[in-house]
Amino acid sequence: xxxxxxxxxxxxxxxxxxxxxxxxxxxxxxxxxxxxxxxxxxxxxxxxxxxxxxxxxxxxxxxxxxxxxxxxxxxxxxxxxxxxxxxxxxxx
Numbered sequence: 001x002x003x004x005x006x007x008x009x010x011x012x013x014x015x016x017x018x019x020x021x022x023x024x025x026x027x028x029x030x031x032x033x034x035x036x037x038x039x040x041x042x043x044x045x046x047x048x049x050x051x052x053x054x055x056x057x058x059x060x061x062x063x064x065x066x067x068x069x070x071x072x073x074x075x076x077x078x079x080x081x082x083x084x085x086x087x088x089x090x091x092x
Contacts, residue, residue, distance in 0.1 A: 002039055002083045036088040043079035
């Protein structure tokens, strides 16, 4: 996804290596117009989520809340997957 978005934005991107099958957050290394970046993928972005009663569909809970048959919903936070690039800086 990250490579597709970078190319869509007009950057020249080539894949240097891929490590998607190995454990950890690192997906590989890309070259973006001469600069190398490490691509990572892991739960990193917070998003607000709705918690309904176990076994009850979220839409049914929303209808009950809208009609006044149930108490207001329980909201919480969880981490969603994110892809990001970190520049690889080499000491000279």
